[in-house]
Amino acid sequence: MINIKWQLSRDKFSEDIKATLKSSNNRLVKYKRLIQAIITLPSVSLKDKIYRRNNAINAVVDYYNIKEGRVY
Numbered sequence: 001m002i003n004i005k006w007q008l009s010r011d012k013f014s015e016d017i018k019a020t021l022k023s024s025n026n027r028l029v030k031y032k033r034l035i036q037a038i039i040t041l042p043s044v045s046l047k048d049k050i051y052r053r054n055n056a057i058n059a060v061v062d063y064y065n066i067k068e069g070r071v072y
Contacts, residue, residue, distance in 0.1 A: 034063040 037059035042049055060066070 034059045
């Protein structure tokens with residue numbers, strides 16, 4: 001029941017987070033991008049889910065200044 005209520009209110013959750021990020025002017029741009037990419041709620045289409053995943057990975061790499069290593 002709690003999960004259903006959360007899913008129904010996900011638009012409200014998303015708007016609250018966006019408002020909080022916009023109001024925090026003392027945060028780094030990389031930090032805001034990282035938080036926004038990680039907490040973005042998944043969409044319906046597979047293409048959008050893949051884009052969301054790749055965007056979150058790129059935000060983490062950018063924020064922590066990680067260089068991808070060799071694949072073995």
